Amino acid sequence: MPHNARNLTEKAARLNERYRHHSATAVLERALHDADVGKLALVSSFGAESVVLLHLVSVLAPATPVLFIDTMVLFPETLTYQQELAERLPLTDIRTIRADAGAIWRDDPDGTLHQFSTDACCDLRKTLPLERALQGFGGWITGRKRFQAGSRAALEFFEVEGDKRLKVNPLAHWGRDDLEEYMVNNRLPRHPLVTKGYPSIGCAPCTSPVKPGEDPRAGRWRGSAKEECGIHFINGRVARGPLPRDNDAKETAA
Numbered sequence: 001m002p003h004n005a006r007n008l009t010e011k012a013a014r015l016n017e018r019y020r021h022h023s024a025t026a027v028l029e030r031a032l033h034d035a036d037v038g039k040l041a042l043v044s045s046f047g048a049e050s051v052v053l054l055h056l057v058s059v060l061a062p063a064t065p066v067l068f069i070d071t072m073v074l075f076p077e078t079l080t081y082q083q084e085l086a087e088r089l090p091l092t093d094i095r096t097i098r099a100d101a102g103a104i105w106r107d108d109p110d111g112t113l114h115q116f117s118t119d120a121c122c123d124l125r126k127t128l129p130l131e132r133a134l135q136g137f138g139g140w141i142t143g144r145k146r147f148q149a150g151s152r153a154a155l156e157f158f159e160v161e162g163d164k165r166l167k168v169n170p171l172a173h174w175g176r177d178d179l180e181e182y183m184v185n186n187r188l189p190r191h192p193l194v195t196k197g198y199p200s201i202g203c204a205p206c207t208s209p210v211k212p213g214e215d216p217r218a219g220r221w222r223g224s225a226k227e228e229c230g231i232h233f234i235n236g237r238v239a240r241g242p243l244p245r246d247n248d249a250k251e252t253a254a
Helices: 003-018 024-031 050-060 076-088 101-107 118-133 176-185 245-253
Strands: 040-044 066-069 094-097 139-141 158-161 165-168
Touching: 003 158, 003 165, 024 050, 024 165, 040 050, 050 076, 050 176, 066 118, 094 118, 101 118
Parallel strands: 040 066, 040 139, 066 094, 139 165
Antiparallel strands: 158 165
């Protein structure tokens, strides 16, 4: 393991031990001011559950940079919702991130790349733009939770992204009822597609409605083993599907 990756892994383990018994709010608030974590940005899709973490950050540290990745193939409803939340919440540094226009023209000129390689499309429209935007940050805050998918089942508050930086998952232990209660108590607006059967919302070409009883993320890249867009890594590797048992154990220990 490279030296920097080993240092980050040890740091994540140290932070998980330090904050193991803290609440989501306490983890977020302390991480934003913990020198061991470094400068953080919140990366938000402005999707179905994003408003919870956006609201928490707006209360605790409204000047935190918020990175919104506009893939240019999002649902119109997501763009409208993003504008609504940007106007309603007192966040003062929301940055819209997009792929380089030249790269789009070169690699996906007709917008059909997702039909042939969802991984390549996510890399072009999400992973590479986010990597550029995260330069200079010691880590980033995500809204990932254990209940969402197989590859997230052992999620900790702190994890490493390869040998680059930390990721902070303050809502890792929250369930759907916790999110619902928070949104109701704080009178937060819902993404308009949630009531139309979209409990998890990504890009329009790769997101479909979810039937009652299905996994909430079943509508993401339906029909494939893909569970993550490529901006999330487990043990330094892009998460494509459910983790085998031995990897689960490694992730828990990290």
